[in-house]
Amino acid sequence: MVKAPAKINLSLDVLGKRPDGFHEVEMVMTTVDLADRIELEIVRDGSIYILSHDRFVPGDHRNLAYKAADLLQRRFKVKEGVAITIHKQIPVAAGLAGGSSDAAATLRGLNRLWSLNLTMDELAEIGSEIGSDVSFCVYGGTALATGRGEIIQELPCPPKCWVILAKPSIGVSTADVYRNLKTDRIEHPNTKAMVQAIHNQDFKAMCANLGNALEAVTLNMHPEVAHIKDQMERFGADAVLMSGSGPTVFGIVEYESKVQRVYNGLRGFCDQVFAVRLLGGRNPLA
Numbered sequence: 001m002v003k004a005p006a007k008i009n010l011s012l013d014v015l016g017k018r019p020d021g022f023h024e025v026e027m028v029m030t031t032v033d034l035a036d037r038i039e040l041e042i043v044r045d046g047s048i049y050i051l052s053h054d055r056f057v058p059g060d061h062r063n064l065a066y067k068a069a070d071l072l073q074r075r076f077k078v079k080e081g082v083a084i085t086i087h088k089q090i091p092v093a094a095g096l097a098g099g100s101s102d103a104a105a106t107l108r109g110l111n112r113l114w115s116l117n118l119t120m121d122e123l124a125e126i127g128s129e130i131g132s133d134v135s136f137c138v139y140g141g142t143a144l145a146t147g148r149g150e151i152i153q154e155l156p157c158p159p160k161c162w163v164i165l166a167k168p169s170i171g172v173s174t175a176d177v178y179r180n181l182k183t184d185r186i187e188h189p190n191t192k193a194m195v196q197a198i199h200n201q202d203f204k205a206m207c208a209n210l211g212n213a214l215e216a217v218t219l220n221m222h223p224e225v226a227h228i229k230d231q232m233e234r235f236g237a238d239a240v241l242m243s244g245s246g247p248t249v250f251g252i253v254e255y256e257s258k259v260q261r262v263y264n265g266l267r268g269f270c271d272q273v274f275a276v277r278l279l280g281g282r283n284p285l286a
Ligand SMILES: C[C@@](CO)(OP(=O)(O)O)[C@H](O)COP(=O)(O)OP(=O)(O)OC[C@H]1O[C@@H](n2ccc(N)nc2=O)[C@H](O)[C@@H]1O
Pocket: 009, 012, 021, 022, 023, 024, 025, 027, 094, 095, 096, 097, 100, 130, 131, 132, 133, 134, 147, 148, 149, 174, 175, 178, 243, 244, 245, 246
């Protein structure tokens, strides 16, 4: 069994559009203890299967975990196949990188199951071919991600806190959000200040520097996301931001005594609400 934790973006800046159609980004990302569980079982005849009870999870080659297995199998000429069972906990198309994390966990798990002996760096490099967030998800922990998201620099754990995640019942396409972004009208978050806040273990500075260049775009497409942000603030979260391309909103809370109030308050507006902790360090090389 391999754990595939969700991520949140503490800051997300877009520096411009690249000739390859992707955007140049600067993101501070960190994993939280909301995780899918991935089970991997060898299939002798070389087939790859995806099994999941979640109706939003693709059961074929479109699944990012399938892509991860297929890529490894072809590249290293592996004769065996694999049955991949995904126990989904992370909401789908939520801005929490659930699919990317499933792909990364599959890479880590198959590295062991198929005895490939690849390093984390090699797995992250392979992961970047599947999606921009997969490299980060291979390592987990906390990192500054640049390029299109695949260049990873490890950061220390952020100051201890609780995170309340609230996902409205709409799905957001990452490609649509980037397409609707006007790169000349971005309010840029201060990435350096966020990195500094983490190095200094400064909770207040971390809160003050939360920022996401994609937030205005998604808020404009889905006003209910702004409503959830307002409610989070009203119920007492210390700082609030949308994660990735959304629509999940996260609230940061320093003291446990406040967590229940924010959680209960949001339950009235959202079906999917989670109170989680930040995960400490990097994922183990499974
Ligand atoms: C916005 C972020 C923030 O962490 O996450 P999510 O909201 O998806 O979780 C990421 O940048 C998303 O990463 P990921 O979901 O892996 O994206 P990909 O599959 O590589 O790309 C999906 C589409 O988004 C656009 N895209 C993605 C990354 C990037 N740096 N520039 C882009 O323009 C491209 O149009 C691409 O076709």
